[in-house]
Amino acid sequence: MSKKNKYYVVWEGRQKGIFDTWSAAEAQVKGYAGAKYMAFESLEAARAAFAGNPHEHIGRKPKADSRPGAADAATPKADSRLGAAGAATPRADSPRRILSNSPIWDSYSVDAACSGNPGVLEYRCVHTRSREIVFARGPYDAGTNNVGEFLALVEILALCVKKHDPRPIYTDSKIALAWLRDKKANPKNPERLNPLLLERLARAEAWLASHSYPNQVLKWDTEAWGENPADYGRK
């Protein structure tokens, strides 16, 4: 009997994704409190599940296959603390993660670094895949991390508009994303900021108020992907 290969969705674990062997999946969830994972009979089902909410699958009855005589149950599993009892499905090929969320490599990434916060600020933009530096600013006295993250974001947006470059832009800063959404920076102590930076914030806000842009601005998933390519590597 050819044991059908299963597909293991890991929503919550060391590495998230879809794995095609239990051993690969187990490595992500064994001893990992709060792990959420489940086996599926088809890659299609696994893809759909991974894209969705674990709660809609874990502990629910497996979806019946429409075709008669097709494979039946998926095996629901939840919570590694109960002790994973997954039976192995050995394969000839090597265990691998066959699907995971991954960055759009043809994109830009921005980051800021502050020596002290507030402190001496630098920020820059690179191409995500090549790490080629698009621009680098600073050092500036009396800056903050968030000011740098935001200025970098708006500068690459303006450059993209000028160049008609619609590629996505990554930032790891929730704050910069919020300020961008609001088209408004919100430094808590503007009076302590370098006046040059204050002026740049004003210009950035003015630019946002008067322009639109085609680029998606996306959150860099540092936990999954490691440090953003624009990172300064000083932490």
Added chain:
RNA sequence: ACAU
């Protein structure tokens, strides 16, 4: 809590 989350992200820097």
Added chain:
DNA sequence: GGATGT
């Protein structure tokens, strides 16, 4: 350990 922010 400290700070910037939602």
